[in-house]
Amino acid sequence: MTPRVIDHKGGVWSIAVPIPDNPLGHTLVHLLETDRGPVLVDTGWDDPDSWDTLTAGVTACGFALADIHGVLITHHHPDHHGLSAKVRGTSGAWVAMHAADSAVVRRTREARPGQWLDYLLAKLTAAGAPDDHLAPLREARAAGRGRRLPGRRAALPDRAIAPGELLDLPGRRLRAIWTPGHTPGHVCLHLEEEHPARTPGSGRLFSGDHLLPGITPHIGLYEDPDDTTPTDPLGDYLDSLERIARLAPAEVLPAHQYAFTDADTRAEQLIAHHEERLSDLRALLREPRTPWQLATAMQWNRPWDQIPYASRNIAVSEAEAHLRRLVKLGHAELLPGNAPQRYQAV
Template sequence: MSEAGAPQVIDHRGGVWSIAVPIPDNPLGHTLVHLVETDRGPVLIDTGWDDPDAWDTLVAGVGACGFTLTDLHGVLITHHHPDHHGLSAKVREASGAWIAMHAADTDVVRRTREAEPRQWLDFLIARLATSGAPDDHLAPLREARAKGGGRSLPGLRAALPDREIAPGELLDLPGRRLRAIWTPGHTPGHVCLHLEEEHPGKDAHGDGSRRPGFGRLFSGDHLLPGITPHIGLYEDPESVGEVTDPLGDYLDSLERVGRIAPAEVLPAHQHAFTGAEGRVRELIAHHEERLAGLRALLRVPLTPWQLAVSMEWNRPWEQIPYGSRNIAVSEAEAHLRRLVKLGHAELVPGSDPATYRAV
């Protein structure tokens, strides 16, 4: 809630609203849950973190948009992360609304629910050890495993969706034209949602002309105005199959979104913005520059952990919290995967922990 006790709600016009739902103890601050009016009742895009304050804010926000929870017709989830999907089960229970998600992320939710918490700790310990994490980093995880910990990890009881969001699908929302755009990278099943309707607003100059581009894009975490989304490995304890390339997926997805050229982007964090094509170019250039920098670092063979320590983050490595270091290593590994696929790096044969060098 805001200091005044009212939820932070923005009317984006044309039957589109955003509700700032807080994320506890997170520098992002909040998730922007969007409400879209349809002829069959309002639909939410994402729901926010499963937390009592977040729930109260969401309920009050729906009310500030002129509706009650029982009016809700459905919930569209951009991706499975707990700051987006966390409250979905409570929303469905309170309203009877269906939940829809891309099949790839539904598979992640299903595997996460079915896995024993100990499996997650075993998986994380093994992956970090292979990446070259030092013993002092692994020690708390090994202690938690010995004590039977892991049951409080977010997402272990996330809601299983009722419906699938198919790539390219024009969603069944009477009175609206909302199309699903599959944008893997941040997660394997991330989707953006393109509202294929003329933007209701005028341009910033107030001269009556329409904004450049067409429609509005609900971009989830794929395209944000001032943040580079985390791109890490997709793997989990039960995942099987081919070796994935999340960064390659993300860059391809950026190109796809850039071609859509929406008049405005409504992301899940920060604020709405225009100039999607320019932002796409910035993000592609950022990752190309980072890949070139990592290739230069790999002139000396490094483990993924050593590479993560050497990379530039938003603060010195010594100030990065424990859990965030795991995320940073996963991001380093995703970049390594991309370099290997491009033929710019290779695994040093027989190395343990895994060590990579430039080619």
């Protein structure tokens, strides 16, 4: 196996770790050399091929898995956090994550059997999903399926990443920037060192999924079956994008696709995309719609009838995140009654 490894110079490498059966293809796991040993930014999906690729990639960077000193997780999703327990078990490395995402990991581990399916059924029913979409979930619940969620084997982090913290990495200046939106505890990591090629700008940024060169990251509701506190993930994301734009790093090292420059321009493009989408949805809400009806009317990267079953659930969550933002801005309201929920523009 010959892993795809890029030397970004200055003691930074990226390793393309495959994600099985996923159009994204791979997660870019970054390796950062420090005076105490190498540190990984993310780990990749928990899969045998992914593990073999990560191991070979670390070797190609001139280290062994046993040398890994620590693991910094940008967010809890399984294509980033999945192999963290195996890395820690092999190397004894610490694993760090923002407290908000650590809480998600802990909640996933402690969830009772079927809790997620119960929540998903209730959520989609309230959103107006049709019976033919709900039927497979009801059958899975009745059959006792859905007991195992992705990521249960990932490590429970043993360190917290605090916003604004200059991380304890001797020989490096790496600062944590809290960038909620994609997840409640997503962090970017700012390498406050001159770019090796002296590219103008403020160091380099490990951006996770927050800022990607050609993809708009999913912004859905923060899912917590036990917490009914209203949240505004899209508002969080837009605020986070503005902070990164002001930072103006010389280069962005994202977790997918490829490294790029002009972070401020990309952030502005993403802000404009969501503002346009909010405007389009407000127009759609001139007549009352359920979140499901809104999702089916929104523009996606393919027609609704070609969107896979599970991806429709994600699309509805994204529609609901935009609805939350419109309600918070006073541009839409939830109409009386809850069977199912219906929204209208104000």
